[in-house]
Amino acid sequence: MxxxxxxxxxxxxxxxxxxxxxxxxxxxxxxxxHPQPGTHPSGGAHRHPQAAKMTNPVQADATSIAAGKSLYDKHCAGCHGETGKGDGSMGADLDPKPPDLTDAEWKHGSTDGELFLVIRDGARNTGMKPFAKKLTPHQIWDVINYVRSIGPAKSH
Incomplete structure (x- = not known):
């Protein structure tokens, strides 16, 4: 025993x-x-140095920009406004307010890679929710191409 x-x-x-x-x-x-899609990184893409090094693999041609505009109208315009000025009706009550996407730089990143991560993962302590489950990576790049077409094309 x-x-x-x-x-x-x-x-x-x-x-x-x-x-x-x-x-x-x-x-x-x-x-x-690396952060998994659909998670909120702490403070946004600027906390992920690798994001600034990412490049957009989708050529910014008329097809991509048109696809990006369609996706933007469906998923982004409610907060960021029809023209990207940050004046959408759903964004009026957000704190902080959605950024003016026609500006050259934004708080949570201004390079294509940083924008990709903010769209994919969202940005903590803002109204920016993650779109990883709603948009494919290619679609996110299309949205970025559209956003670049409505404002200054700096910081690629």
Missing amino acids: RHLVRGFRFGFIVLALVAIGSVALLQAQTTHQ
Whole structure:
């Protein structure tokens, strides 16, 4: 009987150590990953230096800009306004107010890569929700091409 109890204790201790090690390993792996689509990064894309290095793989041609405008009208104009001035009816009560997208720079990033992450992941403590589940990456790039077409094309 004593051997059975001793064997049970040993098995329990080994199981507990394996569980603790697994949790520590999992935590270490997830700490170094890039933010997952649909999550709010802390403070917006400017917290992710890799975003500024991302380039838009979708050519800003008439087809992409037209597709981006259609998506913008459906998903963005309510807050950012029909012309991108930040004066949409749904954005009137937001604090902070939606940015004027015809300006050259915005608080949460102004490069194409930063815009991509803000659209995909949203921006914490703002009304900007994530669109990762509503728009494909290609569609997000189309929206960026449209936004670039209505304002200064700086900071690509």
